[in-house]
Structures are given as C-alpha cells and as structure tokens.
Amino acid sequence: MTAHARRAVVTAGTGGIGLETAVGLATRGWDVTLVARDGERGNAARARVDRAAGRPAARFLPADLSSLSETRRLGERLAEEGPLHLLVNNVGGMWTRRWVSQDGIEASVALNHLSPLVLTETLIDALAAGAPSRIVNVTSSAIAAAQPVFDAVEPPGPHYGLATTGRAKLAHLAHTLDLAARLRPLGVTVLAADPGPAATDNAAQMTVDILPPALRPHWEQIRQGVSTPVAEAARAPVAAATDPEFADLAGAVVGPGGVRDDSLARFVTPEVAEAVRAWTAGLLATTAA
Template identity: 40%
Template sequence: MTDPRTDTMAGKTVLVTGGTSGIGKATASCLAGMGAHVAITGRDRERAEQAAGEIRTAGDGQVDVFDADLSSQSEVRRLASGVLQTYARIDVLVNNVGGYWNTRHVTADGLEHTFALNHIAPFLLTNLLLDRLKHGGPARVVTVSSNAQAMGRIDFDDLQGERSYSGARAYNQSKLANVLFTYELARRLGTSAVTANVLHPGVVSTSFGADDPGRVQQLLVPFMRPFMKAPARGAATSVRLASDPGLERETGLFFANSKAKRSSKRSYDEAVAARLWRVSADLVGLTATG
C-alpha cells in the first residue's frame, strides 16, 4: 500500500464515489493521507459525514461530502452540478461505487439496478465532469471493475434483464461494461492530458451485496471472509492509479494487484465498446459522437 505519510497528492482534488465504507472509504482515506483534497459520495448524508470524520481523524487531509443515490440519473446530475460549483479543478475521479442484487430491481429511470449503478452512473458522471477534468491539466479517471468482467457478455437484446434475469449475469455484464467504457473513453480522449484506466481490486472483505445476496454468497462468504483482502489492501490498486507519477501518461489499461494485465477477449472489441457508448448515451440523454 502506498505510504499515507507522503505528500504525493498535495494540491490535488479527488472525487471518490461510494466513499462511505469498504474499498471506497479506504481509497479516500489513503489519498487524503497523501495530501489530497478528497470528496466522497454516499446515499446517506449522516453516514457519509461520519465516514468523512473518521477519514479526517486518521490524517490531515481535507474531506468533503456529497450525498447522492447514483442509481438515479437525476441524482448523478445533481452531484455533478454540486462538484462543478465547488471545485475549479478535478484531478482524479475514482468511479468506485457499485453493487450486486440477486433479484431484479428497477430504478426511478426504469433501468435494471445493477446496470444503472455499476455502468450508467460512472458513464454519466464521467461525461458530465470531463470538461473540468480536461481543464485542470493532467487528470485521471479510475474505474473499479472486477475480474468478473471475464465472465461478462453485453446482451444488447436484453441489457436490462427484462426477459431473463440473473444477479451474477447482470453483475458480470456491468463489470465488462466498466472495462469497455474505460477503453472507449481512452480512445476518445486521444492525446488529451486525461487518462482512463480500470481495475480489479481483488476479493475484498466488505458488505458488498449484503442487501440482496445470492445463495452462493450466503453460503460461501462466511467461510471465505478470513481469506479475503482487508479494504485497505483492496484499495491499493485504486490508490496507485490515482497517485503514481509514473502512470501519468498510461491510459486504456486494466490493472490487478497494482500491475497492468490483459482483460478478457470481449473487452477489446471496439465495435461493441462503441455501440455500448452510443446506447448508454441514448439512455442518459447525452449526444453520442463517433
């Protein structure tokens, strides 16, 4: 894990979505300890303020709070508006928020919850903040995916799981979408000073999926928990991608255990990535170019 006593991130502004617990909180805490001005998001304002207080207590970094349910597009837009009004520059966006639901839920926008939160939220938020990221000079977009991307497939005929739903299939699809989005974003950014990378944090001991766990999770997680990474170790790759000066020009890469590696064969399909971008842009009402 990066030494939190360094000042590598001094003067940098970082937004971490889903920063109230688990990997997100550990990421925010470490970056704040490295001198960054950190903002975290959470659905519950009181819980987010408590997390921010704990992060402040652990170090000297400045921590702000934005409350937003990122499964809702109007909430994502409200968050982006608040962030843009608050910060003249954004140096790093960490798209960390995510979830797993064993049963199908529909958001206020009529989208399947897993797809909406895990893919549409980072897609929309990144696009809304992109001009500000570009404006500040070298900046980074870091998106948390999972090795589950290797089992994912983008089903354009049933993206929302209306015909057939499986919690695992929906999750795997959303994590592949994270990788496809990142690679397509990197291509679209071209020679811009903004980089885009995606990562697998490892199998981490958090409350992930606890709201609506599948049977396999219920049976296996209690036995696996002693062997899972602590959140701070799980955050190590996110922290490196957000802070390592040596990665300033690295873009369009998948990382695991803090090292670049190949992602699944499907993730390199540029036609699928471009189509997913267009479909996603249509779902959120953005103009899709290219």
C-alpha cells in the same frame, strides 16, 4: 481542506472500497470529496479520513447515484468549483435480488455503467482544466461471467447477480477504453481498477442466488474467496490514481495489489465495443439523461 492540494472525488466514498480509497488518497496529500447517500455515515467517513490524514482533508456531499438526474446535478455542482484532478468512479455493486432505479433501469446497469458515465461527462471540462488529471473506473472480474448480449437493458434469461453485474461492468470497461482514447489529448488519463474480491458490506449481502445454476456447486468456494481485507482491495484504485507508472498508460487495467493486469480487456472485443456504444446511446436517449 487545504489550499493548493489536488482535488479528488470518490463516489460511494463513505464505505467499503471507496472509503479505503479515500483514506489512501488523503494520506498521500489529496483533498477528497466523498459522495454517498447517508449523512450520518458520510460524517463518520469524513472524520475517519481527516484522522488518517492528520488534517481536514475530506468533505461529504450527499447524492443518490442511482438517479441519473441527481448524478448530473452533483456533477454540475462539482464542475462549478473549478479544476478537478481525479475522479474515482467507484459506485457500483452486485445484488442478489433484481431491483430497478427510480429511472426504471435495472440497478446493476444504472449504478455500474450509466451513473459513472453521466458524472464523468459533466466533469470532463473540470478534469481537463486540472490536467494532468485522471479518471479511475472501478471494474470487476465478474466480467468473466457476462453474457455479451446488448439487445435490451437486461441480459436474456433470469436475473443472476454475478452475470448481470458482469455484463454492466463489461459495458463500463468498454466505455472506459473508448473514453481513454478520447480524453488522452486533453491530458486526462483514464484507467480501470479491479480491486479483486473484497469483504465489503455489498459482498456480505450476497447469497447463492447470484450464481447461474451451473456455478452453484462452487458457491462455498466462491463465498470464501471474497475475503480480501477492504484496505488491501483499495490498493488497485489508489495505485491507478496516484502511481506515476500509470500516468501515461491511458486505458490500462490496474489489478489487485495495484499491479497492471489487462486480462479483463480481452472481453472487450471490437463487436462488444460497438454493441455497447449503440446500447448505451439508446439507454441515455430513453432516460433523457
């Protein structure tokens, strides 16, 4: 890695949209830390990023981000390394079958909302020390399928991946907008990025069971729509991270193609924002994160 290069961390950075984001950053001169679980995949991703950049630009740090204590330890380790200039909270996804993390939390909530929140909190001082710096939180149009009900960890009714992930992403977007206002005075610009539907491994494992019954007649159309090449989908997080146009637009949503599109923010009503704050505080208290 290069002395004086700007330092970025990309979570879930060894595959899918995260890896293409890391390639996009490294080719623009950034040093990138790739965080994920599997070491073999990590080494292959590191080599791919280095090749694309034409220099040693990447390193791999292993962590299972579905564990909040492991996420916190990772953040503390990264914070000890000094100023950080960019955090891309890309980890997340959608699952056909419901599963719970080792902390006992439904996975969509753990990975799309709580883990990025915990990692961010541990890195705020490092990002402030690196200011002007940015945080990019990866969001999703699944938000449109969310039930905005935050009475319990999971939404009421059966598990439908699209709706469950949509609600977790809604919570995270509400948190992102709060964070944007909170960190702006520190010179840390917080943005959301929606890559749009992309043909990643996570997308490939989905079946019609992710859909609530009313949407099932549209499954073929929805499935075929998840076809954007992954490198193309990474344009949104890369633009949010690097485009000078977004440097002072804290709280903006950067949509597919890297173009500003705040339409998802309309789902964050004042009532949703308030409910998400209380719900998140309750979840963090129960997990002692």
